[in-house]
Amino acid sequence: MITLARPSAAEAALRESGSLVVEPGAIEVAGRRRTYSEVRPAGLPQGAPLLLVFHGSNQNGRKLRAFSGHTFDALAARSGVRVVYLDGYKGHWNDARVSAGFAARRENYDDVAFTRAVVSRFTGDGRADPARVHCAGYSNGGQMVIRLLHEVPELFAGAAVIAATQPAPENFMAVGEVRPLPVLLVHGTRDPLVPYDGGMASMWGFRPRGLGLSFARTAAYYARRNGIGTAPVSGRREPGPRARGTSVETVDHREPGKPSVRAVTVHNGGHVVPNLTAAAPRLLGRTNLEFDTGRAMWDFLTSEAAGEARD
Template sequence: MTRIVPMRIAVDGHRRTFSLVEGRGPAGSGGRALVLVFHGSRQTGAIHRRFTGGMFDALAESGAAAVAYLDGYRGNWNDAREENAFPARTERVDDVAFTRRVITDLAASHDIDLRRVYAVGYSNGGQMVLRLIHEVPEWFAGAAIIAATMPVPESFLAPASVPATAPMPVLLIHGTKDPIVPYDGGGFPVWVRRIFRVDGRSMSAPGTARHLARRNGITAEPVVTEFRAGGRGRGRTWTEQTDHLEEGRPPVRLLTVHDGGHTVPGPHRAPFILGRTAQNFSTASLLAEFLRIDRTDDEGPNPAARTT
């Protein structure tokens, strides 16, 4: 069983909100992991929770982790894309400071292990995670990015140094028939630019994985396998797994959902307009396994523990 606690904080002159999901079990001896969930454009944390069928809640059930669904500013995150024109960007809302406050406040009040903080983002939330892991990678033990790709250098405002100052494992999930964020990169469709007030050009999903692998110091060629195919056929998706691996380096994994849309794989099907949802695996379960969210080994302090 879990409980949901609405929370409010003031950051940079704005009232900001998020919802914390906690299990009723005890935290481990070193404290709980913290999973931060960043929603897509025109959503809130609560809407995204319904959109995904609440599957991320399962990460909190045992008490080993807490899950925080953060709310963007007027439906969006101030990610690092130069050309965005929604209020979070034009008003220069400090979502990095908001994220920092959520982490440090929960560490003080809810027994969070600052060595085990993870960021998960979908669409605009995935872009926010890309900003965070480039700008403040030392705050995180790992990340997952769904239906979002890396902006090209001239469109990206955050530092993109290679190698990363704090490499981490990253899981990417993207559908080949995403109607909003093209799998092959490039520009956004005209209707997406008008409705969501976004612009600029992006790398492809495989190019994003290669970029993040290079940041982790991985130079080996990736390994491609079929992942829990679930059967191919008309009206079905199937998934291909690309692993960037090198001994002593945090891995980067791209799951390509063939015929998948702008969706989060799992038990809850997204609206038809967004394309097909892969339902033969759960994103929450997969990221828990890949990022080792329930690990308890001592890997040294996370510098976020020193923030004030």
């Protein structure tokens, strides 16, 4: 189900009251100091769910928090989730695309090891439940999540990929165990950087980032990985006054006993994180301000966990 509700007054008051704790952190990985920011409700008990969030190109965790309208902060406040925003090296991640030419790749920064270390830190001392660790990424961060899903899927209970598509086979270097996991995918049809219909990702025609599959083929790829052979089911909601010329459609790949894949298309949407409060710069395309990515992601992933428990 797609949630289009505005934040509740209680949720807004919680965030404004200072009851949401923001705490910087650092950890050494392979002799390199890596940084992150933890956001959690005050008094959050041990064993809470953990969400790792990976920012886009030329961002860090702090910038993504603002860029995404604090949608994941709101999730922390509302649902008692410990959210950790990781910082890439010089604003980028060493993702699984052969074509990636970022400093993180050139200087061989091991972002998979960084992820392992952060998960180990928070689960090792009991702050997070190892069975409820999830990851979400936007753009370059979405590509990093794709790498993690292929190389260390055992760390996670589910994932969300925003404004990123599966690299074409000749542009993909990740290898590892196939482990079925629920995946939420979100993409705009008018994304100016990562083509919705597949092809060459680039910075407005410059700095090509390699070939990627279409959004539909990306969803089908993860459905096949999860062993889903049934036909997908789609649904669409009428846009409201804050849709800003966009509309939202979902396509669900579901089969009993198997983790689902949900593909959320934002028609006329851009290279953005849909949220309730902050529109991205115009050159990135339109931001739907009625679709709460954080809430939609968590509703999907927790419903998948509940279904698995019933099975």
